[in-house]
Amino acid sequence: METRQQGFLDSEPLREADEDYVSEVNLNNSIMTEEEREEIHQELAKLEEEISTLRQVLASKEKQQADLRQKLGISPLSELRNNFSRGWHDMQTSTAFKKTSETLSTAGQKTTAAFSTLGSAITRKFGDMRNxxxxxxxxxxxxxxxxxxxxxxxxxxxxxxxxxxxxxxxxxxxxxxxxxxxxxxxxxxx
Structure with missing residues (x-):
């Protein structure tokens, strides 16, 4: 029997055994009947119709929301301002902000004390130097x-x-x- 090297560019034509092997490979991985195919098409059409209905309902609800906001005088700018105020308040009441604020306050007090001590030390040194x-x-x-x-x-x-x-x-x-x-x-x- 003749040994053949497998490669991308085989120069030998397919033999009958190779053709049988290729015909056994199913590219769809499953064979579907005409009934199953029709059923899937119907399910797909039903889903597309539901999606369309949901989009219409959503658009209607968004319009209703906009009308109610307009009646209440809520504009996008006022809503943004309220969100910003709420966020600023939340940040100021957060534990991290309080700790940072306390730390900076303490650092400021210590820096002020250090500069005061330095100033009096320099004044004292100039007085000592003059005398x-x-x-x-x-x-x-x-x-x-x-x-x-x-x-x-x-x-x-x-x-x-x-x-x-x-x-x-x-x-x-x-x-x-x-x-x-x-x-x-x-x-x-x-």
């Missing part, structure tokens, strides 16, 4: 330098506080600022 011997030494050096500069510039006031020196320097610089009035200079071309 420190090195700052006082620096302040004395600045005052003596300012006094020396005043003496050389010709100011009659030889001793003053740091703030006085700063304000007098500011006054002096504002008085020394030249004006740009062109009419005062006759030699300047127009």
């Amino acid at each position: 420190s011997p090195s700052f006082k030494s620096f302040e004395e050096k600045v005052e003596s330098t300012v006094t020396t500069i005043k003496t050389k510039v010709g100011t009659s006031e030889t001793r003053g506080s740091f703030e006085d020196v700063l304000s007098s320097a500011a006054n002096a610089s504002s008085q020394d600022t030249p004006t740009n009035d062109l009419t005062d200079d006759p030699d300047r071309p127009c």
Whole structure:
């Protein structure tokens, strides 16, 4: 007997045994009689008619609902607003929202306390720094330098506080600022 390889593109023609095998295969998996076929068609027609009836009833009920809503003054916008309000209320009364709110409140209080403590600590440090011997030494050096500069510039006031020196320097610089009035200079071309 001859062995044959099975493949997609067999070059040999089908033999009688192969034809018998193919004829035994039923593609519908069940053989249906004409009566069964007619029965199924009737059932299908009945289902399609019921679906059509249900669609008509649903459309009628939806129209009735719309009419009742209109009589009550319920518009889609007011309904949306009510749904939003109800949802917001439900969210605010939820356990998760309450816990989150409490946590954020506590965090805010702790942050405020921390900034307050930090501010007072910085104020205290600046006070300590201003009272420190090195700052006082620096302040004395600045005052003596300012006094020396005043003496050389010709100011009659030889001793003053740091703030006085700063304000007098500011006054002096504002008085020394030249004006740009062109009419005062006759030699300047127009």
